[in-house]
Amino acid sequence: MSTGTDSSHEITLGVNGTARRVRVPGRRLLSDCLRHDLGLTGTHVGCEHGVCGCCTVLLDGRPVRSCLMLAVTADGHEITTVEGLAGPDGMSPVQRAFGESHALQCGFCTPGFLCTVTALLEENPAPTDEEVLEGISGNLCRCTGYQNIVKAVHRAAELRAEES
């Protein structure tokens, strides 16, 4: 009887700047590995079919759905989760902008948005309204109606510009 535990793999993930060695079954999702094997529960799981974006993390700096990836396929890669967005001086511009702009209510989708927007501004530091909408159009939020999230993205761009 196949149980999934008989084919476990030892992998090394660079998570928020630290090398983490972990043994996982081949079928283990990256989201489950981060949450349950590494205890990084800030990455949330909203649908497990890649639509809601709650589980978005940065893989080598690019946003990916951690629910659509097996942990073993992330072996040797660098991952940033919401826990890794803040710097030594505190929250990142994106995190602060979300707080200032009231861009979160229940906070469940927030980690996915924060990772998505961090990557978006890395690539495009001053996005237009259209580019912001396009940039966050893969993340669902059921609380905010998105208006303050859009505002927060622009605010984050301002903060980044001021601080760079």
Place this chain on the structure above:
Amino acid sequence: MTTRLFGEPVQRREDPRLLTGQGRFLDDLGSGALAAAFVRSPHAHARIRDVDVTAALDVDGLIAIYTWEDLPERVGRPLPLLIPHPALTHGRTAYPLARETVRHVGEPVVMVVATDRYLAEDACGLIEVDYEPLKPVVGLEDAVQSGHLVHEDVPGNIGAHLVQEVPSASGLSAGEAIDAAPHTLSFRLDIERSASTPLEGRGVYARWDGADLRVYSSTQTSTSVRMAIAAALGLPLTSVEVIAPDVGGGFGVKIVHPWPEEILVPWAAMLLGREIKWTEDRREHFISSAHERGQVQHVRVGFDDDGRVLGMDVRILHDHGAYTPYGIIVPIITSTQLLGPYKLGAYRVEFSSVYTNTVQVTPYRGAGRPQGVFCMERTMDKIARHLGRDRTEVRAANFIQPDEFPYDQRMTFQDGRPLIYDSGDYPEMLRLVKELIGWDDFERAPNRGIGIGCYVEGTGVGPYEGGHVQITSDGRVHVSTGLTSQGQGHQTVFAQIAATELGVPIERVSVVTGDTRRFGYAVGTFASRAAVMSGNAIALACRKVREKALRIAADALEANPADLEITEGIVHVVGDPKAAVPLSTVAVLANPLRYAFDDEAAKATQFSGQASGGASPDRPPVAEGDEPGLEGRDYYSPIRSTFAAGMHAAVVETDPLTAEIKVLRYAVVHDCGKLINPMIVEGQIHGGVAQGIGGALYERMVYDSHGQLVNASFMDFLMPYATEIPHVETAHLETPSPLNPLGIKGAGEAGVIPVSAVIASAIEDAEGVDIDRMPISPSELFDLRG
């Protein structure tokens, strides 16, 4: 400087943890707990012949498998019918695990416990259930016409039937008033199903230590879950604690309780002596929680030349799905809140609430109001069109006037109390929304339309909520209330109230909600009630604490309590800033001590001469009738609901070829009484409007004739992304409620209520065809064009 935070857009105090991944949602807890998973029915209606678990027994890590036969008598009983009503003559609830019959796809049949969720699902996949399929009942027409039954002992599938009738001032019945009216119209309206769809599903985590049970649940009511668990498991209430941790959205669905899993997971945790957790997945949420909205309405209305409604008769067919755990609250709200800001001549409303082999129907944000408002606002638009009048004029002709409050609609509301509106100013609200959207200057163009919708929302229903406030000797203020939070910012707004009432910096105030260890008496978070109910209870509790603090400080300062005020956490004599004592010291003095655990505490010991009453050997250290400590508890229980209101307007554009619908502008004027935090109220409105747009244009539950929910995933159920939601322009009107000390009315559900009505109004204006069904897709609009 006085500490005045009530009414300010204070930044949220819950945000730092949620922004850094430090939130504690249900599935973030219980690392190492066993995992539960469920075998659920793939059939909408079937008899269970046999359950064969043999193949699953070999799965590594399997701990236990349970069917209904394994449950003790008490645990295996049908789940409670939470809100009985005399008109609900045939209320039926599910068993925690199906007993003999399944009545919708997704009903739980077998519970599996294993060492992790993957293995639990492996085992589920190997369990074979032999079903004898029965004829399913799907859709409202099928329910009343097909002759097939969802429950063998419920004839005609009719669970409830209720009529409410209000005659005209001259004593005419609605039928007579309509027949006598100069103009009459009759039509049918359809609203399809949608659902709350929070991004975090349900979840339960239980641990039993041999004497006490602690349960975490992603719920809107921890106190009531606690009572339900204690009752089902036969435990003393004091042995059960229930905590709602951070909850990833509720929108109504999480007020239902106890869910089967809320009974089964704690029961198995006790039986096995192990921690167990169940986290709902997305498909489970679609097929095993609850939906709402589905109704068919038949309307007849009579009116005069000015559009004044002389008589209205509405017959509603309401689809409540397979079970009725939440009673008939939704159709009751539809039939009463349908009246909106209007005074009608005569009104008769009748509903039949019927069973179908689909997921049960319980409140989703708005809770029956969107359907009622759709009905009334479609009616207003049709009247205007019939008479060739402006749609806002017809509404204004029917408004209750500002000098007519309190206004008695002469009906019974969802709380069993008279439907009496407390306050409002509808003409001013209409003026504001027309100005905001530019109603009078709207430039007509092909395929562009403007629409409007008005509503009144009964908010802040009882029976009560409570608040507890404690000031400790470090000067911190600890506030707790029993109701729960799902993103409404309670830790911020309740802290604003406490900081304002007590005169302390908000940084010193912390708020705990939804934890029965801290506050055991509560009802829950629903019906836009949290700010009204707990907000007022906390204010009243703070006033008690303040009075005590002033009394003790007056003793210490040898002053008159009436001459004292509290600013920035310091009690001082008005006009003499030197005569002052911090609340931290007052808290020390309020609690006479024998032992000095620190320097501050030494002041309250028996030889210090400072402790309250301690100075006089003739008085007991704690005076008769007094209590040690600086704390207070109070409750707020209103005689009836408050009534918030709003008016929305929108401009839409339709594509002449593809019939795609785009919302160009969206304006909201909203009155929730006094605003505690305008930033949070606006956020609630934005989110509500977005859910309303989803319900108007995108979201529906698509059942096939076999009762399969064919779009049970986020790939097929179209929840709007940022690209679908217009910018929402808002303006506020504040007519304070005379019913509560803070004058607030509640705002949680408001945004969603009139959206379908507004969008229908605007599309109808753009296209010139009747929009009588919601949601409406481009292909449906295309077909309507003929």
